[in-house]
Amino acid sequence: MCEESICVGAVAEVKIGRHLVTVEVTEILEHGWRVRSQSSGKEFEVSRIDRIVSEPENPAPECRTPKKKLSLFEACIAYFRTQPRDRVLFPICCKSI
Structure with a gap:
C-alpha cells in the first residue's frame, strides 16, 4: 500500500x-x-x-506521509545548513541540535 x-x-x-x-x-x-x-x-x-x-472528493492539504524523526547524523547536517560557515561551533553536542 x-x-x-x-x-x-x-x-x-x-x-x-x-x-x-x-x-x-x-x-x-x-x-x-x-x-x-x-x-x-x-x-x-x-x-x-x-x-x-x-478517496475524499476534496483532499486535505495534509495529504502526506507522517514525518519520520531525523537521525542524529541527519539532524547534524540540518543544523550545519542553517548556520553560517563562520558561526558553526566545534565540537558540536547533542543539546545544540
Missing part, C-alpha cells in the same frame, strides 16, 4: 484481529493514522491500512 495516497477523509479497510473493519481516516499521526469505525463510531489508531475503499 502506498502510504502517500492516504489522506484525511479517505474510507479504508483495516484488519482488526481476523475481521476487516471499514473506517474513515480522521488524522495523520507520526507512526500511522487515527481512524473512526463506520459501524460503531469508535476512534482508534492503526499503523497499517489494508485497502482504500474511496
Whole structure:
C-alpha cells in the first residue's frame, strides 16, 4: 500500500484481529493514522491500512506521509545548513541540535 495516497477523509479497510473493519481516516499521526469505525463510531489508531475503499472528493492539504524523526547524523547536517560557515561551533553536542 502506498502510504502517500492516504489522506484525511479517505474510507479504508483495516484488519482488526481476523475481521476487516471499514473506517474513515480522521488524522495523520507520526507512526500511522487515527481512524473512526463506520459501524460503531469508535476512534482508534492503526499503523497499517489494508485497502482504500474511496478517496475524499476534496483532499486535505495534509495529504502526506507522517514525518519520520531525523537521525542524529541527519539532524547534524540540518543544523550545519542553517548556520553560517563562520558561526558553526566545534565540537558540536547533542543539546545544540
